[in-house]
Amino acid sequence: MTIASIERVAVIGTGVIGASWTACFLARGLGVTAWDPAPGAEAALRAAVAAHWPAMQAMGLAPGASPEALRFAGSAEEAAAAADFVQENGPERLDLKRELYARLDAATGPEVILASSSSTLLMSEVQVACARHPERVVLGHPFNPPHLIPLVEVLGGKATAEAVLDRAMAFYAGIGKKPIRLRREIRGHVANRLQAALWQEAFHLVQAGVAGVEEIDAAIAHGPGLRWALLGPFLNLHLSGGPGGIGALFGKPLWQATERMWRELGEVSVDAALGGDVAAGVAQELSGRDQAEMVRQRDAVLLELLRLKADAGTLP
Ligand SMILES: NC(=O)c1ccc[n+]([C@@H]2O[C@H](COP(=O)([O-])OP(=O)(O)OC[C@H]3O[C@@H](n4cnc5c(N)ncnc54)[C@H](O)[C@@H]3O)[C@@H](O)[C@H]2O)c1
Structure with missing residues (x-):
């Protein structure tokens, strides 16, 4: 399945939110490459996707959608390099996210969108870590649990390009979400x-x-x-x-x-x-x-x- 020219998503950080996003993307027929550094993360992710799958079936699967389309990568770079769109769900710490975005920026082409689930951080603070292409960093803040709740808050930082925000909005709408475009950065966003x-x-x-x-x-x-x-x-x-x-x-x-x-x-x-x-x-x-x-x-x-x-x- 291709949605807004996006066929493969990388999910970086597969805790509560990352696992829920993974089920959501798989249900829309997208390929998902995931990575999380925690020991046992792959088994935990596969178990979480299996637990969410009946709800995804009840909501309706895209043709060909399957948990089998999930691949677990050996590093953030490897996961992101295989993707058209990255949904990042690492811990809510600015130093950690900056270090992660520097790596994601180095590992991906300029057309790959880097979207953060962050509940409180400002993308202007995060994207400064991207030496190559800060303009493709956006906020894609879901409401827990993202496999059920439609809302996604979309916003750029100071360096984000308008066209990237348009693509992110089209992608989230294309997977059945209700994206809303915010106008100004504020801690905690709107919801x-x-x-x-x-x-x-x-x-x-x-x-x-x-x-x-x-x-x-x-x-x-x-x-x-x-x-x-x-x-x-x-x-x-x-x-x-x-x-x-x-x-x-x-x-x-x-x-x-x-x-x-x-x-x-x-x-x-x-x-x-x-x-x-x-x-x-x-x-x-x-x-x-x-x-x-x-x-x-x-x-x-x-x-x-x-x-x-x-x-x-x-x-x-
Ligand atoms: N929990 C919520 O209700 C909620 C809602 C919306 C958005 N968010 C946001 O989603 C993000 C994740 O929150 P969560 O509740 O899933 O937390 P979580 O603690 O359940 O998951 C975080 C995951 O990140 C992994 N991790 C640790 N170091 C990492 C690194 N360097 N790179 C990538 N991953 C790493 C951890 O192993 C863990 O699996 C945060 O930014 C948070 O603000 C949370």
Whole structure:
């Protein structure tokens, strides 16, 4: 299979995210050459791909897609040299990523895209390590687990070429992802920052004794979370605005109350006491529940939701 002129992907670093990406690429019929320096990494990767494969089958495989199209290389250079596109998922350390990108840059032709899964690093900080072709370094930040969740945040660093970003967007869209193009580098990108904002207030509400862990989880999972899986915060707000939509909301008393809440949102650090309270709350929420079965059901419902969303043509 060739997607946006890409036939073979190198997956560098095959921990949680790299293994999940590997299953995703294989399911789209791409050849994958992987590398990870950890002892036993190849066996662990093959086991993870086998574990993810039923979900990939449920989502639909590309013609000829097979876990057999996975080859494990003896070095990062060897893996990357065989690829048209590199998805890097090494540990989240700038010194390590710089050393790795210097090697990947030296081992690959200028047309090969080097995409990083990094959750927090800026590509401008990483691509300075590429002496030859920093312009092909991009962020391709997935949301865990990438074999199920469509979102990929795409952004360049200061030296990244526009044409490379266009190709990366086309590639991720071509494998069935929902890539979004960010406009400016910021630590944590977009989705993790939005998530962080919610966590901050969730911890603050526990600390302030407003509600327990279980109730706060229910407030999202049985409340706004259901709509947020279908429409983002702005479209949901637009639909709350009545016939005038979002533009008619601002300045009204309800909106003024919302902005007052912004100023009252809690700032919190998770000290030993709060961390202990939240961990105890989670243990209580899980008591009597089979966690493995809960995760299995979460993924089964998620697959069904993804299928329903794909069929609902007017949802963005
Ligand atoms: N875990 C998440 O939820 C998540 C989500 C999105 C993005 N990310 C990003 O993905 C990347 C990997 O995160 P993870 O959660 O899979 O971590 P992980 O610890 O599970 O995997 C990292 C892997 O990198 C390997 N490694 C060690 N040294 C290396 C080197 N020099 N070169 C290449 N690989 C090396 C390790 O053996 C390990 O298998 C990070 O950049 C992280 O920010 C993580």
